[in-house]
Amino acid sequence: MTATLSHTTMSRALAAAELRQHIEELTAAIAEAERTSRTTRMLDLTFQLNEAQRKLNSFVDPMAQLPLEIQSHIFLYVLHSKDELGHVSIPRANSRLPPISFLSVSCLWRDIALSSPNLWRELELELPSKDSNYFDLCGLFLSRARNLSLSLTLRGPLDLEPGALDLVVQHSHQLENLTLNQEAKRRELTLALERPRPRSLTFRLERGTQLPCLKTLVLQPSAATEFGTVEELLDVFRAAPALSTFTLDNTWFDLLSASVSGPFTHASVHTLSLGSPLYHDEELRTLTTPTMVLYLTLPALKNLSVHILNLTYYDVVAFLSRSSPPLESLHMSIPVVWRPIPDLADFLRHVPTLKTLHLCTRRTYRDVDCCVELLRSSDFLPNLRAIELDADIQVPVDYERVARMLTLRGTGSSVRLESFELRFLASSNLGLPLPAHVKSTLQQLVQDGMKIYIGPPQENML
Structure with a gap:
């Protein structure tokens, strides 16, 4: 084997020398x-x-000795490298950056x-x-993906x-994931209390435009948007x-001009996220998203995240009643307007398939004790595997x-509870040891x- 490798290496060296002379x-x-x-x-x-130089490169460049599939994988690895914060890079139409x-x-x-x-x-x-040619360059970039999503x-x-929106329409038949105005990679933990002047985010599809492959849509502006x-x-x-998957965060709608005949049924959405858990302070009520649950019926929904302060208890119950979704995960900020919660047991009975429950509670409510009392029964939410309660209570x-409750759920239930987290904000329950x-x-x-x-x-x- 060694002799064969030496012979191959010698042959490549002789061929490279001949190419250099040529x-x-x-x-x-x-x-x-x-x-x-003589032009x-x-x-x-x-x-x-150029052809001779190409052949010479194939002898002296180690990349050239690898199969194309491995070469492509190496390029993909470089393309999706992580920064110091662990964020995966997204390619840009920039001559100084890969893949260009x-x-x-x-x-x-x-x-x-x-x-x-x-x-x-x-x-x-x-x-x-x-650059005036920027969108032409972006179009050329995407055309190299051929027929891929x-x-x-x-x-x-x-x-x-x-x-930018012309580019979206031009490639609408191939779009699988679309994010508009994504926030900075490290989201700010605070938000100005005063309502900023809304700026228009216009995303109106031309009549007849279809998005047949679209699976993920994220509307996540860096400030409140109309x-x-x-x-x-x-x-x-x-x-x-x-x-x-649909995510809508921190957006106003022109509700006065809305003429919606009734809730629209979408049979494929399994993940819905409305609002942000960072923005559920009572002072920020005017900065939250008017709820889309009024206008949607989602019978396939499995994951629901809702953090909207002006959302009423009856809005959520009506949405769950007409959708009857096989919900497995619920992450929710209990709004300030739920004072007190009308009936948490009745609310949770609309999601009997729940596996993960994450509630954010505020002020002086006894939401934690109420939730714990309900879960003491192993027959209530029998599939529950994980509970997380974020509490700001005095x-x-x-x-x-x-x-x-944890003992019952850990030993007396056919489906054991795997995780329980009760996290207090800095201002609550300090100095109360177990x-x-x-x-x-x-x-x-x-x-x-x-x-x-x-x-x-x-x-x-x-």
Whole structure:
């Protein structure tokens, strides 16, 4: 085997030496043709020179010795590298960044890049564009993906340029994921209390435009945005029958001009996220999203995240009643207007298939004790595997009741509870240690395999 490898290496070295000599001869011949103004001869020799250089690169470049599939995988790995915060990069139409920068390294790298449509499936548009040819370049970028599905992220000022939406329409038949005005990678933890002046985010589909492949739609502006009418957003749902994930955060609608005949039924959406858990302070009520649950019926919904302060208890119950979804995950901020909760048991009975329950509670409510009391029965939400309660309350928690519920759910249920987290905000329940006998009971449950966290974000009291 060693002898065979040595022979192959020697043969490649001899071939590379011959190519270098041939390149020197062609270079001299080109110089002579240029001196004597023999243009046709010079062009022919230049072509031969490029071919000889390409062959030489294939001998001296280690990449050239790998199969195309592996070469493409290496490029994809570089393309989706992570920064120091762990965020995966998204390709941009920039000559200094991959995959466009691959084209200028060598003929071999250019061939690899252009033969790998997966490199061109994702594109982040930097707005506003500073180059008049920017959207032409973006269009060329996406065309190299051939017939593969596409993911577009439009990041920048809220007053989007027409060329950006033209690009969306142009590739609407291939779009699988679309994000408009995504927030900065590290979302701010605070938001100005005063309502900023709304800026228009115009996303109106031309009549007849279809989004047959669209699966994920994210409308997540960096500041409060006026979208338009609810009917215009529902037109997007109608044009995207395959839509499975929809996120809408921090957006106003022109509700006065909305003329919605009734809730629209979408049979494919399984994940719906409305509002942000960061923006559920009572002072920020005017900055939240008017609820889309009034206008949608989602019979396939499995994951629901709702953080909207002006949402009423009856709105949610009506939505769950008419949708009858096989809901498995619920992440919800209990709105300030639910004062007190009319009937938490009745509310949760609309989601009997629930596996994960995450509630954010506020002020002086006894939501924690109420929830714990309900869950003491192993017949109530029998499939529940994980509970997470974020509490900002000034009343003591009945830890003994918590321990009894967890013991019942951990040992007396056919489907055991796997995780329980009770997190207090910095202003609540500090200085209230767990009683020793309760702590011992909970520690035993942890040893038996249950994940338990009780305390402020920086300290588990167990």
